[in-house]
Amino acid sequence: MLSRLVYASRATVPFDDDLPAILQWCSDVNPSLHVTGLLCFLDGVYMQYLEGEEAVLESLFASISKDTRHAGVTLLEKRATPQRAFPQWSMKLMEWDDRSRAIFRSFSPGSRLDLYASDPSTAAPLMRALIREVDWRL
Numbered sequence: 001m002l003s004r005l006v007y008a009s010r011a012t013v014p015f016d017d018d019l020p021a022i023l024q025w026c027s028d029v030n031p032s033l034h035v036t037g038l039l040c041f042l043d044g045v046y047m048q049y050l051e052g053e054e055a056v057l058e059s060l061f062a063s064i065s066k067d068t069r070h071a072g073v074t075l076l077e078k079r080a081t082p083q084r085a086f087p088q089w090s091m092k093l094m095e096w097d098d099r100s101r102a103i104f105r106s107f108s109p110g111s112r113l114d115l116y117a118s119d120p121s122t123a124a125p126l127m128r129a130l131i132r133e134v135d136w137r138l
């Protein structure tokens with residue numbers, strides 16, 4: 001069953017030093033797993049939206065949860081989905097700018113930009129809204 005999974009975590013290194021290796025790994029491995037998705041990184045917090053077969057996502061999430069490059073891995077959403085939101089992307093890195101920050105704020109009015117504090121019910125819609133509205137740097 002096609003499913004999606006969204007989680008948030010805190011990078012153990014506060015900067016984006018681990019990102020190139022993670023993204024390279026994703027582009028090497030995710031196509032063979034038929035996994036697609038989006039990775040956000042903001043102020044030392046990751047939020048990742050993964051989509052693929054349920055069993056594949058479960059085992060991938062088990063590996064990701066044990067990865068020492070981040071901690072406090074918190075599942076925000078896991079559910080069946082009729083179609084992929086990011087069919088083209090083995091894993092796309094979300095780049096932040098004023099517009100994407102404004103979209104984020106529209107989902108969490110009044111609060112500071114903290115991906116880790118995202119409401120589980122709005123995390124997935126937020127990530128889909130970000131890609132609809134934002135100019136992507138390829």
Ligand SMILES: Cc1cc2nc3c(=O)[nH]c(=O)nc-3n(C[C@H](O)[C@H](O)[C@H](O)COP(=O)(O)O)c2cc1C
Pocket residue numbers: 022025026029030035046048050060063064065067069070091
């Ligand atoms: C924030 C983050 C996102 C990751 N995303 C993926 C991913 O989409 N696909 C993947 O295969 N590994 C991803 N990884 C790497 C996995 O955590 C892990 O290193 C990899 O699956 C190998 O796990 P294994 O040693 O248990 O086989 C990610 C790691 C981090 C820290």
